[in-house]
Amino acid sequence: MSKAPLKSYINGEWVLPATSTETVTAINPATEEICAIVAVCGHDDVDKAVQAARAAFDGYAAMPLDDRIALVEKLIAIFERRYDEMVTAISTEMGAPYDLSFNSQAECGPGHLRATVTAARDMEWERKVGADGLIVHEPIGVCVLITPWNWPVNQLATKIGPALVAGCTMILKPSEIAPLSAQLFAEFIDEAGFPKGVFNMVHGTGPAIGNALTSHPEVDMISFTGSTRAGIQIAKSAADTVKRVSQELGGKSANIVFADADLEAAVRRGVLHCFENAGQSCNAPTRMLVEETVYDEAVAIATKVAAAAKLGDPMEKGPHFGPVVSKAHFEKIQGLIQIGIDEGAQLIAGGTGRADGFNRGYYVKPTVFAGVHNKMAIAQEEVFGPVLVMIPFKDEADAVAIANDSPYGLAAYVQTGDLQRARRVARLMRAGGVSVNGAGQDYMAPFGGYKQSGNGREYGEFGLRDFLEVKVINGFYAK
Known part of the structure; x- marks a missing residue:
């Protein structure tokens, strides 16, 4: 294991926190040994990441859909080439057995990304409504993505993939308990060549930066997977600025x-x-x-x-x-x-x-x-x-x-x-x-819950729609 702390990724650069010197250790649950050291970001790092995403939004949102899809397809190819690295990372950080990591945990990455691309190509992005109106789907804006440790790549792919295809820019906060898979995923995105500021990743803990992310006035949408208790707090934090909040929470099936x-x-x-x-x-x-x-x-x-x-x-x-x-x-x-x-x-x-x-x-x-x-x-x-x-x-x-x-x-x-x-x-x-x-x-089928299991849906077209606004242009077809 490298003794160097994992860096965050802000505006196309790998960076250590600007002022915070705090670190947390990730533990291999099979050996009880340290498998990673994470440099914990502070509020100033969050603001830099959000501002980078905001600055990149207009240009990326205007990029043709086919060009965004091409970048995601490049991301898929990189993931597949480095697949074995991801399998090892998952088994190391959260203890999933090799067969589960290889066949399911890691496979969710390219699997969900391909499904998102298919859904985007099949989706009706614009359509006529009524006598002279046009319905269009547009990216919602700057998104905060908060992912868990239990199926880390599944949740990375089901949030990052639709956001990238939809034309959103984003700040990812992965679990500090299982940071290795997110670090690799960020490397894949960096290698794929997305424009600077489109994807940003800040390492940290919920107490350190959670509220700074979810209450930030420049953030338009939050996609969270985790406990119901944390989901309630996130919804409250986001309420003052009326952000869209999509959540996949607990279960007792x-x-x-x-x-x-x-x-x-x-x-x-x-x-x-x-x-x-x-x-x-x-x-x-x-x-x-x-x-x-x-x-x-x-x-x-x-x-x-x-x-x-x-x-x-x-x-x-x-x-x-x-x-x-x-x-x-x-x-x-x-x-x-x-x-x-x-x-x-x-x-x-x-x-x-x-x-x-x-x-x-x-x-x-x-x-x-x-x-x-x-x-x-x-x-x-x-x-x-x-x-x-x-x-x-x-x-x-x-x-x-x-x-x-x-x-x-x-x-x-x-x-x-x-x-x-x-x-x-x-x-x-x-x-x-x-x-x-x-x-x-x-x-391609929707995934999400009723009651205290959350709101919104992920996977395929349903996941894409969570990252899109619906606009009607009345009189578009007027003569």
């Missing part, structure tokens, strides 16, 4: 398993999906709702699957799970597991303490609770770790009621052999996305 499903496959898939990325996914199916006639059988299957789950070194290939991101997060998860035990839930796999066989690293035991009801804290709070709760239900109406009894509404899942039932139940679930019998999320 229900996975309804009906008795007529292929029970072995459905339960196995649900358990492993919950444990994927060490449970650190906002759309993880962490509440498994099982029809009571097959509940005991489902619990037995889940016990077997959880017991067979393997943990391992993120740098090694293979079907294993990795550590959670940090000591603080490990301790938070331990506390919530203990709450589940104290509440009287039946611990059928896992539990508190570091996983067996590891004397270092933030490895949480893959944990499953049975005998849970939906009023328990572990059924309502987002654990953000490899912890599954299993809840019985009586019938279809009961399942939907339990699923919707949550402050969150990001994702939901339905497992049944009756496609008509699946379609019916999916329509009733209050969530931004519902997956039936293991169906995956397409890069």
